[in-house]
Amino acid sequence: KTVFISGANGYIAQHIIKQLLKDNKYRVIGSVRSEDKADRIGQQFKSPNLTLEVVPDISKLNAFDNLFQKHGKDIKVVLHTSSPVSYSTDDYEKDVLLPAINGTRSVLEAIKKYCPQTVEKVVITSSYAAVAGSKQEYQRGTVITEDTWNPVTWEEAISGAEAYSGSKTFAEKAAWDFWNANRDQVKFEMTVINPVFVFGPQAFDQNVGKKLNASCEIINRYLNTTPETEVDQKKAGSFIDVRDLARAHLAAFENAELAGQRLIVAAARFSFQDIVDVLNEDFPQLKGKIAIGKPGAGKRRLKEISVLDNSKTKKLLGIDFMPFSKSIDDTVDQILKARGQ
Ligand code: NDP
Incomplete structure (x- = not known):
């Protein structure tokens, strides 16, 4: 089976790729932003089962078209992880919100355009930031579950204060909106992963x-x-170890029970x-x-x-978190x- 992963050089993505390549289980196509990054990742993994492609700007609504035109027919699983995490900018809309939102939409649109009947599963790496903002998180008595959404507004997001949490919230909403509008035209099932603070060693x-x-x-x-x-x-x-989070990404497409779910992947507070x-x-x-x-x-x-109650996710995943x-x-x-x- 071939798995496509966006943002292949990211901290979390590298751990996912490591697990995908283990025992020659999957072929992996990864996207990065530049040839340099492709070379570096290629040299680290040294695997004939890993192909890297350059997607320079995920803010463009046709960003992934070339890649899916070329490889779409082979791809069975899509893992979308790329999104701005560390940034220094004054233009939050252009540099944080649009890459997150349009990146998500452009992956999904490319599937719809080039391989609507062959991609079986899409996993979106959202964030706990799309679940709860710091106001809810720090509020005694509030119970947060997989049904909770960060109430962040567009204005709070573009002003910078809530740029990251806004980008993750609006990008995840865009994914569910796409899914609801297109479920009759695409074959895939979708799972969203909402990780909390991710710790653990770098993949290399x-x-x-x-x-x-x-x-x-x-x-x-x-x-x-x-x-x-x-x-x-x-x-x-709350925290999760990156190796457990990578396992959760594999489970999200390997385990049919996880289709349609929003998973708060968190071990403990x-x-x-x-x-x-x-x-x-x-x-x-x-x-x-x-x-x-x-x-x-x-x-x-x-x-x-x-209180974070992610018992539903814990039960569905059945992973003994580190x-x-x-x-x-x-x-x-x-x-x-x-x-x-
Ligand atoms: P990294 O910064 O290591 O990885 C981010 C990835 O996204 C990199 O491949 C990066 O590429 C790519 N990216 C960032 N901005 C852009 C852009 N404008 N255009 C194209 N690609 C871009 O962070 P993580 O591995 O931690 O994050 C991966 C995912 O997990 C993200 O979606 C993040 O929101 C999510 N997440 C992470 C958490 C954490 O605690 N680490 C918690 C919750 C969610 P490049 O190297 O070229 O910049």
Whole structure:
């Protein structure tokens, strides 16, 4: 079976590709933004089963047409992961919202145009940011489930404050709208994955740079603190290890029961203080060098915020998620190794 994945060089996408290529299970076609990125990824995976194509600008509504014209007839599964995550811009509409929304629409339109009866499954990587905004997330008494939507408005999104969460919310809405409008004209079933904070090692040690992808950078930043650095006691969320999230992406198309679902892929809640606690407890070489905050205070914070009930997703996936300390430990082990510490 051939699987197409957009944003093949992304942190999460590389883990998905690793699992797809394992045991020669699937052939993979991946899109990246430039030849350079294609070369780099190709050299890392060194697999005859991985083909890379350049899709320079996913904001264009026909962005994926050439790729699907060329490979569409072979592709059975489409995983759409590419979307702006780290950006520095003043034009949030052009650089964040439109790539997210039009990227999603252009993948779906290309399927409809070139292979409506042969693509069997589409998996969209949305985000927990499309489920809940920080107001709901930090509101005691609120219960968040797979039916919850972030109420973010277009105005809040283009002003920048809510650019990322808006981009993910409107892109996911565009996917469901497409599906509802076109379900009679395409064969595929769709599943949406809404991951929370994703931690865990990079797929390849060489990918550890000074700065990491946005979610792992949260951990990396604490490695560059001092004992005097304050730890924000309010910040909290939920986490998932990237290897479990990759498994969830495979399950999303391999397991027919997951068709039509919105999956909040989250192992458990954590507070940012909990990250600092794991660093200090598990890495003696960091003790006395990095932030300490208020050890143990994280658990209290979690009682003050909303409750995430993703029991439906957990039941559907049936994956035994990696615990928090293991995910943090593996992330940091790899960083320290890369730095020779
Ligand atoms: P990365 O930044 O590592 O990957 C993002 C991918 O999207 C890269 O391939 C990147 O390409 C591509 N991309 C970004 N902007 C554009 C653009 N304007 N045009 C074309 N391609 C673009 O992040 P992750 O792996 O973490 O994210 C992957 C997906 O998972 C995203 O959809 C993200 O929203 C979602 N997600 C991530 C979470 C996390 O905690 N990591 C949590 C929830 C959802 P390039 O390298 O060329 O920029």
